Amino acid sequence: MRTIDDLDVGGRRVLVRADLNVPLEDGAITDDGRIRASLPTIEALRARGAKVIVCAHLGRPKGEVKPEFSLAPVAARLGELLGADVAFAADVVGGSARAAVDGLADGGVALLENLRFEPGETSKDDAERGAFADRLAALAEIYVGDGFGAVHRRHASVYDVPKRLPHAAGGLIAAEVEVLRKLTEDVERPYAVALGGSKVSDKLGVIDNLLGKADRILIGGGMVFTFLKAQGHEVGQSLLEEDQLSTVREYLRRAENAGVEFVLPVDIVAATAFSAEADHGVVAAGAIPSDRLGLDIGPESGKLFAARLADARTVFWNGPMGVFEMEPYANGTRAVAQGLIDSGAFTVVGGGDSAAAVRRLGFDEAAFSHISTGGGASLEYLEGKALPGLQALED
Numbered sequence: 103m104r105t106i107d108d109l110d111v112g113g114r115r116v117l118v119r120a121d122l123n124v125p126l127e128d129g130a131i132t133d134d135g136r137i138r139a140s141l142p143t144i145e146a147l148r149a150r151g152a153k154v155i156v157c158a159h160l161g162r163p164k165g166e167v168k169p170e171f172s173l174a175p176v177a178a179r180l181g182e183l184l185g186a187d188v189a190f191a192a193d194v195v196g197g198s199a200r201a202a203v204d205g206l207a208d209g210g211v212a213l214l215e216n217l218r219f220e221p222g223e224t225s226k227d228d229a230e231r232g233a234f235a236d237r238l239a240a241l242a243e244i245y246v247g248d249g250f251g252a253v254h255r256r257h258a259s260v261y262d263v264p265k266r267l268p269h270a271a272g273g274l275i276a277a278e279v280e281v282l283r284k285l286t287e288d289v290e291r292p293y294a295v296a297l298g299g300s301k302v303s304d305k306l307g308v309i310d311n312l313l314g315k316a317d318r319i320l321i322g323g324g325m326v327f328t329f330l331k332a333q334g335h336e337v338g339q340s341l342l343e344e345d346q347l348s349t350v351r352e353y354l355r356r357a358e359n360a361g362v363e364f365v366l367p368v369d370i371v372a373a374t375a376f377s378a379e380a381d382h383g384v385v386a387a388g389a390i391p392s393d394r395l396g397l398d399i400g401p402e403s404g405k406l407f408a409a410r411l412a413d414a415r416t417v418f419w420n421g422p423m424g425v426f427e428m429e430p431y432a433n434g435t436r437a438v439a440q441g442l443i444d445s446g447a448f449t450v451v452g453g454g455d456s457a458a459a460v461r462r463l464g465f466d467e468a469a470f471s472h473i474s475t476g477g478g479a480s481l482e483y484l485e486g487k488a489l490p491g492l493q494a495l496e497d
């Protein structure tokens with residue numbers, strides 16, 4: 103992959119695809135890790151006199167303009183961190199974007215509105231995606247891919263635009279790939295993978311491939327309930343992927359045959375509503391009341407997970423063990439984060455929310471071997487899959 107050092111960017115319009123998908127609460131950014139991780143590439147381009155046009159997504163607005171998914175707060179924070187004005191375009195490829203780009207001086211920075219406000223960005227139809235990619239590419243002369251967290255998406259800004267412009271990988275993508283490559287080569291064993299979070303259907307698929315690579319797979323977060331249900335337990339109102347039950351049963355069977363250990367929670371913190379104030383308590387994993395939903399793994403599970411991490415030599419963790427944003431449901435995530443640290447293994451934490459959880463819960467980032475900005479992206483990388491956003495940069 104070419105890097106930005108291979109490009110002549112002075113005075114040129116450079117489109118940087120970043121991952122600025124940060125957590126927000128009531129319109130305020132609660133963790134700016136992904137913005138900070140994007141700074142070195144933007145700063146390097148500015149220092150070389152490029153006109154920097156940053157584009158990114160926020161959440162999943164599904165091709166519609168939804169004000170709660172505006173990147174405006176991100177533009178403000180990016181400006182603060184850069185110590186420079188960031189021109190914020192109120193659209194992605196319309197008049198506002200064009201005006202913001204035309205107004206850029208050498209070394210200036212503009213941020214376009216949320217890419218996913220445009221249906222073409224995420225379209226599965228090549229022609230629709232391509233038409234949007236044409237418009238986005240027309241804003242710039244050079245493309246820099248630096249949104250590691252989105253490289254597994256075959257989206258216009260990730261996959262199609264680099265086919266239309268001279269391109270290179272930014273520093274973040276280069277750094278992420280360098281660390282994650284180690285986990286696809288000779289890993290020190292036992293190799294444990296801990297999975298949680300809420301993007302259950304996205305991430306259940308990666309287990310297929312992990313069964314041939316990991317020695318232990320620990321399941322927490324919103325993933326748990328599809329497993330518990332597959333084992334015949336009731337899960338009440340918890341997050342559930344009904345159509346994945348047979349797949350999960352198959353995983354459990356294959357794991358047994360392959361000698362891979364699945365570690366499932368033995369207890370669950372179940373609440374009457376998705377709220378910090380809701381009535382909640384610890385129940386056995388097999389006895390979630392029908393009117394409750396599981397929002398964290400329980401204390402015995404936290405101990406069990408830490409014990410199954412203790413002798414691991416390599417650990418990859420993606421996805422919080424519970425709804426850590428609410429204190430009553432943060433202990434499972436705490437226990438697993440501490441378990442990684444205490445193991446002394448080579449530890450990689452991946453994912454926007456997982457990385458945010460580590461920081462929010464007060465852990466020292468330096469206590470982990472690597473904190474990746476991508477969850478789904480790093481999991482798919484570890485599967486050995488060709489990722490559209492990396493493929494496009496290699497071509």
Ligand SMILES: Nc1ncnc2c1ncn2[C@@H]1O[C@H](COP(=O)(O)OP(=O)(O)O)[C@@H](O)[C@H]1O
Pocket residue numbers: 298299300301302322323324341396397398420421422423424425426427452453454455456457476477478
């Ligand atoms: N039991 C659960 N029910 C619902 N949501 C959960 C549960 N456990 C964790 N979550 C949520 O999962 C979200 C993070 O999931 P995900 O995006 O998959 O992780 P990452 O960004 O680290 O890849 C968090 O916002 C957290 O509140």
Ligand SMILES: O=C(OP(=O)(O)O)[C@H](O)COP(=O)(O)O
Pocket residue numbers: 121123161162251252255301452453454455475476477478479
């Ligand atoms: O947050 C992200 O991924 P992650 O939760 O797997 O770390 C990326 O910004 C990709 O977002 P998407 O999963 O909505 O495509």
